[in-house]
Every structure is written in structure tokens, then in C-alpha cells.
Amino acid sequence: xxxxxILPIAHFRSPLKSKFGIPRQSGLAESxxxxxxxxxxxxxxxxxxxxxDFDYLWLIWEFSENRGxxxxxxxxxxxxxxxxxxxxxxxxxxxxxxxxxxxxxxxxLEEDPKLGPVIYVKGADLMDGTPIYDIKxxxxxxxxxxxxxxxxxxxTEWKSLEVYIPDHLxxxxxxxxxxxxxxxxxxxxxPSYHHDAQRxxxxxxxxxxxxxxxxxxxxxxxxxxxxxxP
Numbered sequence: 001x002x003x004x005x006i007l008p009i010a011h012f013r014s015p016l017k018s019k020f021g022i023p024r025q026s027g028l029a030e031s032x033x034x035x036x037x038x039x040x041x042x043x044x045x046x047x048x049x050x051x052x053d054f055d056y057l058w059l060i061w062e063f064s065e066n067r068g069x070x071x072x073x074x075x076x077x078x079x080x081x082x083x084x085x086x087x088x089x090x091x092x093x094x095x096x097x098x099x100x101x102x103x104x105x106x107x108x109l110e111e112d113p114k115l116g117p118v119i120y121v122k123g124a125d126l127m128d129g130t131p132i133y134d135i136k137x138x139x140x141x142x143x144x145x146x147x148x149x150x151x152x153x154x155x156t157e158w159k160s161l162e163v164y165i166p167d168h169l170x171x172x173x174x175x176x177x178x179x180x181x182x183x184x185x186x187x188x189x190x191p192s193y194h195h196d197a198q199r200x201x202x203x204x205x206x207x208x209x210x211x212x213x214x215x216x217x218x219x220x221x222x223x224x225x226x227x228x229x230p
Contacts, residue, residue, distance in 0.1 A: 008131035010038045012061070015177065017128050017204035017227075019065050021189040024077060025091070026102035027123040029183035031176060033107065036119040036132060043116025054106055056138030057121065061100045062131045063093040078156050081191070089151065102126065103138055160186045161219040169224050172208065181205055185212065185219050 014034040016022055023029045036059075038047075051057075073084040074092040087095060104121040112118050119135075126132075163185045170178055189203055197215040200222060204210075211223040 006133050008039060008062075008133060009042050009135070010036045010132040012059075012124065012126040012128065012130040012132055013037055014124065014126060014128040014130075015180070015206040016126075016184070019127060020201075021184055021203035021205065022127050023123075023125045023184060023187055026104055026125045028125070028187055029180060030105070030123050031183055032124065032180040033120060033122055033176065034104075034124045034126065036121065036135070037115050038117070045111070045117045048109060048117055048119070051106065051119070051137070052109060054137040056103055057106050057119075058136040058138055058143075059100075059102045059104060059124070059126070059132055060134040060136075061102065061126060062133065063095070063098040063100055064129070064131055065127065066093050066098060076152065077191075078153060078158060085152065099133075100126070103143075159188075159217070161188050161214065162186070162217055163219050163221070165221045169221055172224050173206070177206060181210065185210075185221070188214070188219070190214060 012034055013036075014032075016032075023032070071094065072087055074087050074090055074094055075081045075083065076085055076090050076092065079085070093100065102125055104124045107120040107122050110118050110120060163182050165178070165182070173181060184205070185203075190201060197213065200211050200213050202209045202211050204227060207227055208224040209227055210221060211225065212219055212221045214220075
């Protein structure tokens with residue numbers, strides 16, 4: 001048998017312009033809004049007929065910025081990056097085939113004169129430009145298992161950060177973008193092995209490079225520098 005060849009049906013648009021700062025799971029930054037822009041062969045509203053009757057969608061996409069070969073074991077951030085687990089027992093982005101699976105909230109569908117129907121979603125953990133290979137509706141009776149065990153995720157508490165953004169910097173963002181930025185930062189975008197209270201980190205968000213430092217449980221935004229890239 002020949003391996004299946006797949007091409008993107010769409011690409012994702014997001015204020016998150018790099019891997020740094022991407023939420024580690026979908027749904028954690030609920031206010032984070034992104035859009036799905038289809039490739040020309042799929043820019044037809046007929047392909048989306050019935051979608052507005054669903055609240056959530058599954059996206060199958062590519063970890064396009066991870067070019068390294070997948071290993072058999074990985075170090076999950078949830079475990080502090082200190083313990084190894086089998087790659088297929090984690091959601092690590094470093095996988096043999098580099099495919100991601102995310103459940104996102106459908107927000108609305110909008111017809112663009114040049115791009116055709118564009119899907120707007122919330123809570124996605126995809127960076128700007130991510131290729132999307134398929135979209136499927138989330139179906140409660142088949143996809144929801146509220147009593148299921150979640151392995152080491154159940155056994156390890158994830159502590160969120162308190163985020164402080166000075167007023168003069170907060171005013172640079174719309175209320176919606178500001179809330180999305182807060183939710184993204186509270187998840188602690190630093191690599192799990194970084195704990196230097198003096199180090200200033202930079203995270204691209206929309207038109208700005210957001211600079212921040214973390215001291216204990218508090219993340220403080222210290223500057224927002226307008227990005228020169230589109």
C-alpha cells in the first residue's frame with residue numbers, strides 16, 4: 001500500500017505568531033479568537049452547510065514548526081519536563097507524523113469577498129499560519145467521556161499565574177484581545193525548565209512583542225513593542 005498524501009484544506013489565522021506562548025491545550029484560553037481560511041478549492045459555503053448547528057469542532061492540523069524527528073519518549077511540561085513518558089501516552093507536539101488534534105468552540109461563519117466563507121473559533125491552541133487538514137463536528141454522545149481517567153494529568157496539578165498588565169500597556173489592546181492575552185499569559189508560556197525571576201521573555205501577540213517577567217506566582221508585563229513584521 002502507498003502512504004496517503006494529504007494537502008491542507010485551510011490555514012489558521014491567530015494573534016499568536018510563534019510557538020512561544022501557544023496554549024498547551026485547546027480551550028484553556030477561551031477568549032482567544034482565531035479564524036480558519038480555506039484554500040481555493042474549498043471556498044464554498046456548500047462545504048460548511050449545517051456547521052452553524054454545532055458548538056464545537058475538531059481540527060486536524062500539522063505541527064508545522066516542529067521539524068525534528070519524533071522520539072519514542074518525551075518530557076511533558078505537565079510533569080515539569082523532568083520525567084519521560086511514551087510519546088503515544090502524551091499530547092507532545094514532537095510526534096512521528098506531526099499531526100495535532102484540537103477541539104475548538106465554533107463562534108461564527110463570515111463570508112469574505114476575497115476569501116470566501118471564513119470560520120471564526122475560540123480557544124484554539126494553533127499558531128498563525130498552521131495548516132489544517134480536516135474539520136469535523138464535535139458530537140456529545142460520542143466524544144464526551146466526563147468520567148474518563150486522564151493518567152498523569154489527573155495526578156499533577158497545574159498552577160496558573162497571576163497576570164499584571166499596567167494600564168498604559170493594557171490600553172494598547174481591544175478588550176477582547178486583552179482578555180485573550182491575559183488568559184494566554186496565566187497559563188505560563190515559559191518552557192517548564194525556566195524559573196529565572198530576572199529573565200525578560202518576549203511573546204508575539206498580534207502587532208506587539210509582549211515582554212514579561214515571572215517572579216513566583218506573578219507574571220508582570222513590562223513592555224509591548226510594536227512588531228515590524230506583518
